[in-house]
Amino acid sequence: MSHTNTQAGLSLKAQLYALVVGIAIVSFIGSSWININTTRNYLNEQMEIHAQDTATSLGLSITPYLDGNSSNAVIIETMIAAIFDSGYYETIILHDVDEDVVHQRANPVSVDGVPDWFIDTFSLNSPLAVTELNNGWNMAGTLSVKSHPGYSYFKLWKHGINNFLSSFIICLLSLFIAHLILRAVLRPLAQVEQQAVSVGRKQFSLIDKLPMTRELRTVITAMNTMVTNIQISFMQMSQHADKLNKDLYVDPLTQLGNRRAFESQFKADLVEMEPKDLATFGMIQLPSLKTINIEQGYKSGDAYICLVAQAINEKLGILSSFKLFRGAGGTFLFTTQDAANNIMPLCESLHYRFSALNSTAYPQGFGEIIATSYTKKDDLSSLLSKLDTLLTQESSTGKDGVIYSDIEVKSTHGLRQWSSMIDDIATSDNVKFMFQPVKSCENNEVLYFELFPQFVFNQESIANNQLYAMAERLNKSTTLDKKTLKELAKLSSFASGVTVAINLTHQSLHDVDFRQWLSQFHHDNQETLPNIVFEVSESAILASVESSIDFIHFIKHLGCQICIEHFGSNFTSFKYLKGLDIDYLKIDGAFIRDLDKHPENRYFIQAVTQIGHSVGIKVLSPHVKYAESLAILNELHCDGVQGDYIQQTMHLFEREKENNNFFSPSALSLND
Incomplete structure (x- = not known):
């Protein structure tokens, strides 16, 4: 490290x-x-x-x-x-x-x-x-x-x-006088040094008190001017990117992602899913919206929409992987990495909330919920058709707001079973790794290798999306992160100077006890561990920026690097980057997939690269599947790329058989 x-x-x-x-x-x-x-x-x-x-x-x-x-x-x-x-x-x-x-x-x-x-x-x-x-x-x-x-x-x-x-x-006496003189002269230089370090950490501080020394006054004035210009440039680019992001992907009324954002995000999530993963797609309809708009006015209709959005977030927002979007009119769409049978109780709770809010003010009912499970093989158009059909069938029965899932639950795991399963994983050796490189656009060298753990229980691989979703609900995701790092320390096939990336969960990012454990773990294994990049999601960072800053400082003290992944998926202001001493920004895959078919995404990526480069952050683009996308990303000055076109995800032991020194920055070439 x-x-x-x-x-x-x-x-x-x-x-x-x-x-x-x-x-x-x-x-x-x-x-x-x-x-x-x-x-x-x-x-x-x-x-x-x-x-x-x-x-x-x-x-x-x-x-x-x-x-x-x-x-x-x-x-x-x-x-x-x-x-x-x-x-x-x-x-x-x-x-x-x-x-x-x-x-x-x-x-x-x-x-x-x-x-x-x-x-x-x-x-x-x-x-x-x-x-x-x-x-x-x-x-x-x-x-x-x-x-x-x-x-x-x-x-x-x-x-x-x-x-x-x-x-x-x-x-x-002479030394004391010299000390006083040197301290007076060097204090401004120390402030300049601290100012330069702060700029490197994406913090823009100014020196208010100017020294008497003419040369130092000139230097400090120049530094203040430079920092001010960087800050102004950063703020202007952030505002431009925020406006562009909101215009393209944010519903102005609810501040949720719009239909375009949903389609891009859904396709990106499909790419990241494994064949065994089972996720949930749901639709919420507002049957009384049209009547309210006609009889009470659009202002009442807007209030109706916002009330529904608030109720949905209150009931389903506790899911770590929950994503809510507003489609056209009175339609809300949501996805979560949990299987349908795991979120049914929450959907039922939301249905009861809708029932409690129902009144004569909503003549056609307050809200209707339809949910279904899907896998990596499903496509968006067929799922939307299925939900529309199911919604029509449920409406014809005369039942208001019935929750529906067409997946027959053959075997379910309750919270106790999931808890027991996670505890068993933590004590077993049934962990395998897959990896995919992130390569530099400039010289095609590997920036780092991203590792993906695969956990095995009862001789079967567990779907990561369900496992981590349940671990978050049970407050045991830190257990999985510790297990991943322990297994990483057991690997011995790393070449000198190689860097690998490990994903950290929301809980680990903000857990003080985990930091203490990680400090001791690093001390005990620093001779065998490779250089490490910790990838954390943007949503985890935004949960508490102050706590994230503390964690990043702690990580940098250990000699590790930090990457924010799924950047842009939360449609929030980019200003939070100021003060975060991060090394990489990995743009959310929703903006990269089919980039040649969505030119509007180019402006967003260009804005992100300009913002990142202005404060010394490298911008990475995952989910690169086509040569056309790679060419566009090169034109937009992205620093690194990752995806099946660069290299497909491989099992660690497969590459080890081919080359005992497989984790080497020069071991892989483009499209090998």
Whole structure:
């Protein structure tokens, strides 16, 4: 789960502080060394002068007594002892004219209170001062005097300590002042950096307070202008896309998808269904709408339509896969991935709600409900004909609002059975994977492989649409997501650097406990897991944008990527993308299927690509079945494509047999 760390490297702040501290340390050490060396040279000169003066004055004093008289010798010794006993001299030696030592006094070199390392580092050179002694015109001898370095070492050590402390205090004060200056200078740069990071996360923040530094004011003003322009461009494109989307696919009265949106969505759902999947298609008619429009006016008719839409959403909206559309006039159409026998209780509850709302104001009845199951093999026109026929048959019986399903229920699973089945799946190893690549339009390389789990119960594959729909109702969809990730960690055929996508359910996206589990799971398996893209549906994001932002930040911290799939299916404003640090947008398949036959979809896709690219998001197009669609998507500058024309969905073990390194970005080519 590696990803490029945009904040890698040494920050400018660290570099400047390191430079300032380095200069301060070098200056401090250099000035201290020079100061001590200067003082040492001065002390050496002082000891030389002191020794020479002593030798000269003492020599003049003892010269009259150099006549060899024994009594005079005692005087000389006394005079030398008086000088030597002061302790400032290392040696005093008196030689006669024959260089023989007449008198000598020596003091051992020992320095108290000064460390040996300091003496070794800053050694003093005590010179030997010599003066000639004359008796009249005749030379009587020589006197040698050498100053003792102990006192000089002590003075040099004390001076070194004082110099160190004073220099250190000055250095700290200078560093503190430099810190204040650097902080004032770098604070705007940090704000600029944070602003750039925010733009990368699709957040457009401005810096209000401008610094005093002219260059920084110019940079920040330019950044603010750039961010403002990006925000304006994003908002304008979002508004344009929203208007285009609503004009084409949204009913202006109920804000539900219209008939065109329903047909596109229904065909896209068929493509995603598996042969064993069983879904439900329903129709709701408003038999009294025409009468109300004529007798009470269109305003009352509009209120009637909105009341029905509200009642439908209250009863059937609890289904995670429920989609409601308004057809022509007083017709509502809905689909759900649940089988008909699973939603019958909810439809009956809606029927009772219609009955409660029925009154003399609705002479032909409040509402009629017709529902039937369908599979991947069914087509829309035959299903609509069937529902119209069933509605006519039910109306002829004289029963108002009868719920009807023509699918004979041979075997049903109650909530307890589904719950038990999900628990069994979570503890078993009966999970297989299928996959399909998402390829780049620019260079035909694989952006990532999307994995689809297949769960097996009692040696039979379970239809994913029913399984996940029931898991959502039972609050157990997180269990399925955990199982999928655990099985993913067991796979070992991933090439280096490969990226795979896993779908996350609505519950997992907003479950804090799941995030804690995922963090530990990633920590325990990060060496074996590939790079991961989590795909979440647009409806799950819109359920709580704030919670989604927290989850995305958490995912990015783990090094994963995020993709919003079925983008555009909710006909909502695109402005919610601002602030979502996502990597991919996967357009809903309803806009891609038969793209060459629906030119109006091109404008929507073009708007999405412009919005995505303006904030650094890659736009992906699934359900590509024809070469004509691929050519159009390339013209519209989509970043990636997926679908049967690119490559059909394959079982994981089938590809593994062909190539042990099957999950490689270069392992697949277009149409292989």
